């Protein structure tokens with residue numbers, strides 16, 4: 151099994167609005183894969199379906215060989231999902247939050263080791279023992295990404311993980327993600343920031359209006375459209391797609 | 396000024412949402428209905444009531460005195476319809492049977508030689524017998540007529556004859572309750588003793604339900620706002636475990652609060668009144684709660700709390716954030732307040748059947764009246780309550796688990812196919828006109 155994730159012709163209908171209109175792609179093991187597209191393109195919806203949170207209207211998703219619709223318990227044991235704009239339980243300190251979440255994966259010494267490793271990832275110094283509602287956005291994001299990486303998942307699903315962060319924090323989060331991938335974790339992330347994705351991802355899928363308009367490595371895409379950056383690629387790809395319709 | 400108007404308008408639009416206005420309207424209608432029902436209850440308590448007079452005296456003088464006091468109290472009443480006079484002797488169970496037969500809640504028994512005694516400077520015997528009916532604050536007002544007739548007769552005799560001692564010996568007055576006679580006690584006294592103990596129970600249960608309800612709903616709102624729920628739902632744990640964990644924690648909190656209030660209430664009644672309220676010791680007249688009764692009470696309370704929590708978790712699923720969660724606590728509060736007011740002021744017995752049915756369906760009614768029912772031995776109602784609560788609670792918990800397995804929690808209710816269809820039908824009509 152070389153694909154950590156396959157998404158085949160997946161659709162999601164909210165009431166009478168189709169948010170995802172037949173998306174297919176696959177992510178190889180150990181790869182950093184980016185879903186990029188503007189707000190409302192359907193990125194979060196796709197990630198939530200992969201994370202077993204949303205029912206798939208049609209199509210199939212397989213994570214490490216497990217079907218998301220029928221084997222959601224097994225899927226949940228190999229993924230780590232970090233929602234967009236997520237927070238933590240206000241009454242807990244960073245350490246207590248990590249310990250609570252680690253409790254779902256381990257106990258005893260193993261749990262302590264897991265928490266210690268996550269505290270290292272988060273790198274919050276002695277603020278790890280402050281209540282999380284005193285954290286800045288950057289600190290919170292580091293805590294959460296440490297939480298997501300803590301159980302050594304096979305597939306990490308990160309929704310807009312750097313959005314709203316300053317350049318330094320965003321840079322550090324990207325470093326953490328690269329580090330994770332180096333340790334063999336497959337990463338699927340979404341972003342509306344094309345230049346960031348260009349820096350980070352080995353392959354990207356551009357989605358717009360619930361459809362994939364282009365897919366490939368950043369280099370391939372730039373070559374294909376003879377564009378200096380992914381932003382230009384996206385604009386041209388969307389125009390091309392609209393021209394075809 | 397324009398800015399003020401602008402801001403005020405925007406704030407009002409946020410605060411006066413259709414759902415908040417609707418819930419306030421529900422409360423208003425509820426209170427209005429309750430008020431009219433209660434005034435009906437007091438009116439019927441003030442209406443003339445049937446009275447049985449047992450005459451053991453060879454003379455009819457006392458009977459005519461009773462009739463004239465009755466007639467003065469209720470000038471419009473047709474005496475022959477309301478007063479039944481029988482010759483004695485008639486006492487004990489036979490007397491009660493006869494009272495039930497003629498539909499009288501109270502009886503006056505005139506002692507032998509009453510007339511000749513009071514006219515020759517001796518006390519005459521005349522006493523009241525009541526049948527106790529449990530039923531809220533106003534339940535037994537009507538039976539007070541016998542007592543007040545006797546005391547006004549006594550007063551008249553004393554003034555007439557210039558006595559300083561009572562002219563009438565009422566020592567044999569008693570109330571028939573739970574198949575026994577409690578001597579020297581009136582139903583009104585029993586009522587006030589029972590209700591000062593049992594009024595607290597509905598109140599405590601209402602408070603506990605509202606409190607834990609708002610805790611659960613707000614915590615759900617918080618989880619939504621911080622997306623911690625989304626994270627939690629992707630953990631490798633069964634949804635049932637998540638639901639059970641939340642229910643258990645809130646249930647224990649509810650029981651701790653409830654128990655604390657209960658202890659407070661018992662210290663209040665025991666400490667200040669040492670079990671004797673308004674001169675009546677409930678234990679003396681057989682109105683007691685034993686250990687087994689307490690077990691039944693706790694079972695009912697725990698089931699009702701679980702049911703409330705289940706309802707709240709379902710409501711909480713529809714909360715978008717902490718703020719919207721707050722308005723969602725209103726339905727559960729109303730649901731807890733309806734039975735509280737009705738049970739407090741009217742009691743269960745004597746309610747119209749429709750109201751009894753409505754109350755029975757509301758799960759919180761049962762623990763609110765369980766203490767009274769246990770005291771008066773209404774075991775059918777107690778066990779039926781437990782059975783209903785059990786079924787209700789299981790159903791609510793199953794519904795909660797189902798909800799947690801669906802994706803309504805994430806997408807919100809507006810994506811529910813049923814709601815979408817309703818919306819479509821609604822806007823379809825608008826377009827058509």
Ligand SMILES: Nc1ncnc2c1ncn2[C@@H]1O[C@H](COP(=O)(O)OP(=O)(O)O)[C@@H](O)[C@H]1O
Pocket residue numbers: 164167169187188189190191192193194195196805806807810
């Ligand atoms: N719970 C929901 N109910 C209805 N529509 C939704 C819901 N969530 C997302 N959508 C719609 O689905 C589309 C895709 O949204 P989303 O997946 O959040 O986009 P992205 O993450 O790419 O910004 C948008 O048009 C959005 O309005």
Ligand SMILES: [Mg+2]
Pocket residue numbers: 190193194195234310
């Ligand atoms: Mg999104």
